[in-house]
Amino acid sequence: MASSSSSSSSSSSQEKYDVFLSSGHVNTYKDDENLESSHRFSEIMEAIRESKICIKVFSKDFASSTWCLDEVVRIIECKRDGNDVIIPIFYGIEPSTVRKQEQSYAEAFARHEQRFKDSIYKVHRWSNSLKEVAGIRGYNSKKGR
Structure with a gap:
């Protein structure tokens, strides 16, 4: 299961982590954003394919990555x-x-469009995928803890 959070700091000095994932007796795959490399990327893509459920955490800075x-x-x-159940948070x-x-996502996509102007299809794929996953019923932290 691939999950990641782009939030870089805690909202309180008592909060050390952004996410606690308790999986009990379930095999999970943990994706840390600080482990980026081409080898890790292919491993993560394979882990996504092999997972029954994908939990994806969307934060303010998510689209910049x-x-x-x-x-x-x-x-x-x-x-x-037909392989995955997606739970967006x-x-x-x-x-x-x-x-x-909108907001930080619009700013990030403006930067991506400049950076990837020679392969704009990539930016369009990101945009379309975000639209689709954001349309899936998930959990909104602003509506409750």
Whole structure:
């Protein structure tokens, strides 16, 4: 199961972690954003394909990471093949902000469009995948803890 959080700091000095994932007797795959490399990327893409459930945490800065956006594309591809259940968690951000790519998501995509202007299809795939996953019923942290 691939999951990641792009939130870089805790909201309170007592909070050390952004996410606690308790899986009991369930095999899980933990994806840490600080482990980026081409070898890890292929391992993560394979782990997504082999997972029954993908939990994806969307935060304010999520869209700035091309790594995270690539994961969303892969998750959506697997969902279309009937392999995955996707549970989106919207942490400190409204699902509509992700779906419409507003605020920090609009800023991130403006940067991506400049950076990837020679392969703009990649940016469009990220955008379309975000729209699709944000349309899936998930958990919104702004509506309750």
